[in-house]
Amino acid sequence: MAKIGGDIEKLRNLVILNEDSRKQLLIIQGVVENRWNNHTGPPWHTFHNSSHSYRVEEVLYKLIPHKQDNKNELSENEWFYLIASAWLHDIGMIVKDNEDTKIVRDKHHLRSVEFITKSGKDLGLVGNDAQIVAELCKYHRKKEDINSCQERIGNVRLRLLASYLRLVDALHVDSTRIDEAHFKLLLAIGMPWESRFHWLKSKWVPDIIPEPDQFKLRISVYDTASDSLTNGLLPQLVEDEISEELESVRDILIRGKISCFLDIEIENIGEPIDKKDSTELEMILSNIKLNELLSASEAVNIIIKTFLRLADASPQSYLLIDDYLKQIEKVMKVRPCHTLIQTLLKTIKSIVTNDAFSDVQKVEATIDKLKSYFEKKGR
Numbered sequence: 001m002a003k004i005g006g007d008i009e010k011l012r013n014l015v016i017l018n019e020d021s022r023k024q025l026l027i028i029q030g031v032v033e034n035r036w037n038n039h040t041g042p043p044w045h046t047f048h049n050s051s052h053s054y055r056v057e058e059v060l061y062k063l064i065p066h067k068q069d070n071k072n073e074l075s076e077n078e079w080f081y082l083i084a085s086a087w088l089h090d091i092g093m094i095v096k097d098n099e100d101t102k103i104v105r106d107k108h109h110l111r112s113v114e115f116i117t118k119s120g121k122d123l124g125l126v127g128n129d130a131q132i133v134a135e136l137c138k139y140h141r142k143k144e145d146i147n148s149c150q151e152r153i154g155n156v157r158l159r160l161l162a163s164y165l166r167l168v169d170a171l172h173v174d175s176t177r178i179d180e181a182h183f184k185l186l187l188a189i190g191m192p193w194e195s196r197f198h199w200l201k202s203k204w205v206p207d208i209i210p211e212p213d214q215f216k217l218r219i220s221v222y223d224t225a226s227d228s229l230t231n232g233l234l235p236q237l238v239e240d241e242i243s244e245e246l247e248s249v250r251d252i253l254i255r256g257k258i259s260c261f262l263d264i265e266i267e268n269i270g271e272p273i274d275k276k277d278s279t280e281l282e283m284i285l286s287n288i289k290l291n292e293l294l295s296a297s298e299a300v301n302i303i304i305k306t307f308l309r310l311a312d313a314s315p316q317s318y319l320l321i322d323d324y325l326k327q328i329e330k331v332m333k334v335r336p337c338h339t340l341i342q343t344l345l346k347t348i349k350s351i352v353t354n355d356a357f358s359d360v361q362k363v364e365a366t367i368d369k370l371k372s373y374f375e376k377k378g379r
Contacts, residue, residue: 011061015079024124056086072257085136109141160256163249170245212259230285
């Protein structure tokens with residue numbers, strides 16, 4: 001039978017007093033773990049497997065502190081349904097043979113509903129249990145209007161529970177979301193830069209701490225150097241992403257009178273200690289900024305500044321430069337062509353030839369040429 005860690009087990013036992021319910025949760029957990037052990041999710045996405053479910057449950061206890069003197073406290077049944085949905089909400093992300101991974105990602109919440117409905121007996125969910133858990137899993141996805149979720153089934157406050165599940169799922173973007181070895185494997189087989197951002201975003205968000213007594217969520221985020229064109233962009237992107245989720249459920253949580261969150265406090269903790277992380281962060285953020293810019297001159301300025309930073313980064317910076325050039329080309333393909341940008345890319349290509357990084361001397365000469373060119377352009 002599945003097991004859980006000591007701290008979570010203690011917290012779970014505080015809110016689930018019924019032994020049968022605790023056993024049922026272990027059955028659900030075992031089914032989820034077994035399915036993820038034998039299958040995988042969409043290749044480029046951060047983990048939605050049992051390790052994610054474990055973390056979601058762990059954060060739930062911080063998001064909803066157990067207070068017996070609160071008359072609005074979640075009931076034992078409500079805690080059961082919420083924990084069960086924490087384990088089952090992403091079961092629909094599992095990819096089977098020859099399935100289109102984009103469709104799986106887009107429909108995963110509905111696939112979770114289908115799995116729970118069909119596998120209710122195997123999960124030990126009887127009567128209305130499967131319906132309730134399926135409903136919660138459906139509305140964890142922000143593309144679904146949370147106000148369309150049933151408000152109650154009997155004494156179970158479905159909409160309130162779905163709101164907590166949606167928020168706690170959004171909060172799992174911290175460093176526990178990634179596995180370094182698996183990430184390096186994905187990089188080696190050509191992970192797209194857009195997907196790389198979502199993996200590295202977790203690496204650059206070391207901690208998210210709910211503070212229900214202060215009605216706020218405190219988020220620690222790394223940033224690029226203070227003189228960088230992308231300084232402040234990552235903290236803003238993280239804040240915007242979580243704010244969007246919080247905004248969709250804030251009023252429901254307030255009316256629930258258990259724990260609610262009104263503000264997000266971003267703690268900017270400076271550049272990552274690892275220099276390669278810092279330069280890679282800047283490289284990817286500059287692509288995001290390029291996608292948003294209308295001015296070609298601003299885009300050229302960002303490209304020049306980013307290349308200069310990459311050239312100064314480390315002895316291995318030529319790998320990042322080569323990667324960045326490919327990324328720029330991809331970004332520019334979806335933007336209207338502009339002579340200024342095309343001329344810049346043409347000049348870069350003439351410097352970074354096919355054999356430019358074939359040996360140490362050529363690497364040094366290529367980087368010197370790039371720096372000389374970009375320094376002149378930047379004046």
